[in-house]
Amino acid sequence: MGIEPGRLHFSWISSAESTKFVTVATQVTEAVRALGPNTRFIQPPLAEVA
Amino acid sequence: MTSTTAILREIAARLLSSGAVEMVIGFRQGTIPMMNEPCFVRKPDEVGHLVWDSHCGINLANYLTDRKEKIGIVAKGCDSRNVVTHILENKIRREQLVVIGVPCRGMADKRKIAMKCPGEILRVSETATAITAEGEGFSRTFEKADVLQHNCSLCIHRNPVIYDELAGDLVEEQQGVDRYADVRAVEEMTPERRWKYFEDLLAPCIRCYACRNACPLCYCPTCFVDESRPQWVGKGQDPIDVRTFHFLRAYHCAGRCTDCGACERACPVGINMRLFTKKLEKDCRELFDWEAGLSLEARPALDQYRPNDPNDFIR
Ligand code: SF4
Ligand code: SF4
Numbered sequence: 632m633g634i635e636p637g638r639l640h641f642s643w644i645s646s647a648e649s650t651k652f653v654t655v656a657t658q659v660t661e662a663v664r665a666l667g668p669n670t671r672f673i674q675p676p677l678a679e680v681a
Numbered sequence: 682m683t684s685t686t687a688i689l690r691e692i693a694a695r696l697l698s699s700g701a702v703e704m705v706i707g708f709r710q711g712t713i714p715m716m717n718e719p720c721f722v723r724k725p726d727e728v729g730h731l732v733w734d735s736h737c738g739i740n741l742a743n744y745l746t747d748r749k750e751k752i753g754i755v756a757k758g759c760d761s762r763n764v765v766t767h768i769l770e771n772k773i774r775r776e777q778l779v780v781i782g783v784p785c786r787g788m789a790d791k792r793k794i795a796m797k798c799p800g801e802i803l804r805v806s807e808t809a810t811a812i813t814a815e816g817e818g819f820s821r822t823f824e825k826a827d828v829l830q831h832n833c834s835l836c837i838h839r840n841p842v843i844y845d846e847l848a849g850d851l852v853e854e855q856q857g858v859d860r861y862a863d864v865r866a867v868e869e870m871t872p873e874r875r876w877k878y879f880e881d882l883l884a885p886c887i888r889c890y891a892c893r894n895a896c897p898l899c900y901c902p903t904c905f906v907d908e909s910r911p912q913w914v915g916k917g918q919d920p921i922d923v924r925t926f927h928f929l930r931a932y933h934c935a936g937r938c939t940d941c942g943a944c945e946r947a948c949p950v951g952i953n954m955r956l957f958t959k960k961l962e963k964d965c966r967e968l969f970d971w972e973a974g975l976s977l978e979a980r981p982a983l984d985q986y987r988p989n990d991p992n993d994f995i996r
Binding site: 632633634635636640641642643655671672673674 | 873877878921922925996
């Protein structure tokens with residue numbers, strides 16, 4: 632689609648797996664932060680369009 | 682008149698007069714050359730409208746959705762696979778149908794022919810291997826193989842997969858076709874390059890939805906693009922909305938698309954949106970060993986869980 636591979640993550644976490652949730656959330660955040668701000672699939676706010 | 686046309690008319694007349702079907706769906710000559718249109722024949726004395734030539738690229742399975750009567754449907758290879766898909770998805774019952782199979786030698790790409798002609802084409806005629814287009818002061822003959830629709834040149838299921846009647850001898854299937862060269866080329870691009878590539882590909886799109894309307898898979902009573910509460914996607918020409926429409930449309934066809942080419946054929950600006958559905962077709966084939974519409978017994982890829990389904994992408 633043209634989105635950087637590191638921006639999309641899939642995980643299956645049970646409600647009982649709190650530590651896994653923390654680990655995955657941290658990893659996702661770090662991976663996305665490393666890529667920098669997203670530039671794709673962004674629409675300008677309506678005020679700017681008008 | 683090609684002999685297939687004669688056989689089709691004979692079959693249609695027989696089915697209608699015996700009462701085996703109430704209606705036959707086929708093709709008739711369009712109002713302009715190379716644009717045959719769907720035709721619904723209800724009386725035996727109307728079968729003279731039916732024709733068959735290299736301009737029957739529309740997918741007739743599109744006209745079966747939720748019909749209640751008994752129908753004879755003319756089906757080339759891809760149409761028959763969409764008929765199978767329709768049956769699997771409970772959009773029509775097998776018992777309602779008499780499938781009139783037409784072994785197919787590929788459909789002509791009207792744009793390729795028009796581009797090679799110096800003026801407006803007023804008449805076309807064809808032999809088994811050549812198509813002649815004529816207009817004011819010109820006449821051009823093309824090898825049919827050179828002006829096939831792209832999907833037809835890559836087709837490996839030319840014979841109908843189900844049929845009750847057959848309008849001609851089965852044809853030899855094309856061997857050794859590399860179906861996915863174009864998809865691989867896109868897969869190999871960097872994300873930046875690919876983003877740009879799709880931007881260019883979709884730039885001319887006017888959001889007319891002809892591609893959706895031509896597709897037998899798109900039968901939802903209200904398409905997501907037409908919903909306004911919630912509004913999933915903007916209705917204008919914003920490139921992000923256009924892209925969202927195209928990706929979602931393609932994903933809704935995942936594991937169902939037969940690459941019949943009706944969408945690309947219908948597009949007024951000539952966008953090759955089949956690239957998206959072909960990527961999904963390729964994935965289905967590689968990951969789930971699935972090809973759409975080949976059998977009434979097998980369940981579609983998205984409809985079936987197997988313990989060994991690939992799931993490495995989930996952490
Ligand atoms: S998406 Fe296009 S090629 Fe696929 S079934 Fe629909 S009309 Fe045919
Ligand atoms: S048919 Fe062509 S112009 Fe119309 S919505 Fe589809 S891609 Fe866009």
